[in-house]
Amino acid sequence: MFKLAHISDIHLGPLPSLSLRELASKRITGFINWHRNRRSHMAGDTLNTLMDAIDRIDLDHLAITGDMVNLASSREIETVTAWLQDAGEPRNISVIPGNHDAYVPGAYEKATKAWYPYMRGEDAPAVWDEDFHCYPYMRVRGNVAIIGCSTALATPPFAASGYFGRRQARETVNLLRAAGEAGLFRVVMIHHPPIRGATPTHKRMIGIRRFGATISAGGAELVLHGHTHLNTVYSLRGQKMPVPVVGIASASQGPGGSKPPAGFNLFSISGSPGNWKLLRERFELNEIGRGVHLAETTRFLA
Ligand SMILES: [Fe+2]
Numbered sequence: 001m002f003k004l005a006h007i008s009d010i011h012l013g014p015l016p017s018l019s020l021r022e023l024a025s026k027r028i029t030g031f032i033n034w035h036r037n038r039r040s041h042m043a044g045d046t047l048n049t050l051m052d053a054i055d056r057i058d059l060d061h062l063a064i065t066g067d068m069v070n071l072a073s074s075r076e077i078e079t080v081t082a083w084l085q086d087a088g089e090p091r092n093i094s095v096i097p098g099n100h101d102a103y104v105p106g107a108y109e110k111a112t113k114a115w116y117p118y119m120r121g122e123d124a125p126a127v128w129d130e131d132f133h134c135y136p137y138m139r140v141r142g143n144v145a146i147i148g149c150s151t152a153l154a155t156p157p158f159a160a161s162g163y164f165g166r167r168q169a170r171e172t173v174n175l176l177r178a179a180g181e182a183g184l185f186r187v188v189m190i191h192h193p194p195i196r197g198a199t200p201t202h203k204r205m206i207g208i209r210r211f212g213a214t215i216s217a218g219g220a221e222l223v224l225h226g227h228t229h230l231n232t233v234y235s236l237r238g239q240k241m242p243v244p245v246v247g248i249a250s251a252s253q254g255p256g257g258s259k260p261p262a263g264f265n266l267f268s269i270s271g272s273p274g275n276w277k278l279l280r281e282r283f284e285l286n287e288i289g290r291g292v293h294l295a296e297t298t299r300f301l302a
Pocket residue numbers: 009011067098100227228229250
């Protein structure tokens with residue numbers, strides 16, 4: 001039995017004070033949005049409560065599907081680096097970037113360099129440099145292959161779209177096929193929901209159809225995403241049966257907001273190729289925000 005937890009969109013706060021030059025850039029739009037929409041419900045205590053609950057589980061791996069920061073300033077990226085080091089060993093945690101992690105030009109590179117130990121695939125160089133494509137990466141833990149894709153783009157003000165291009169599609173198919181031939185349970189991480197209509201148009205991913213074709217050509221057992229801050233289950237066409245596509249609320253969302261409170265998915269993976277068993281338990285912050293409770297149980301691939 002392999003136990004995999006999934007959190008997303010930690011949007012780690014507090015929001016740093018920004019220099020005048022930073023405020024003069026596009027970050028100002030995000031700064032206003034953040035204060036208007038998020039501050040009251042995005043409390044650091046919420047994330048700590050979730051992580052405490054996750055720490056009590058005998059976990060094999062933690063998957064984090066992006067949006068680690070809000071405005072991708074250097075200070076926020078450093079805060080996340082420290083948070084990750086505190087959360088656990090790089091070999092036990094896999095991270096992919098979200099649109100907020102590439103909020104301004106240069107942020108994507110800075111974040112990838114800083115968080116690379118948590119995104120480093122098998123046989124990838126020890127230190128990331130800009131000539132090396134980090135994504136998709138594949139990490140094998142037990143009988144599970146974790147494949148991390150990136151949809152992060154530095155986007156214009158108020159846009160939150162993502163992109164899944166040809167090169168990544170091709171390389172992801174190759175990784176999925178190799179993992180399938182090795183008899184591994186394949187988990188694909190992607191920040192944007194690869195499902196038409198799952199987000200408003202300006203927040204969608206370009207390449208949804210390409211990603212769907214990638215999954216059906218390469219084969220996969222589970223797709224994890226974030227971005228919507230919602231607890232959702234969709235599916236994509238697989239090779240033999242539908243592949244579950246699971247989203248989760250923001251790990252920093254306190255109770256009483258317009259979006260569902262923070263939570264995490266706990267997946268229990270057992271069985272063998274052709275006969276995988278997948279149980280998902282979704283835990284959610286309780287009403288007073290001081291602990292979590294089991295909110296939903298779903299069996300997939302049965
Ligand atoms: Fe987000």
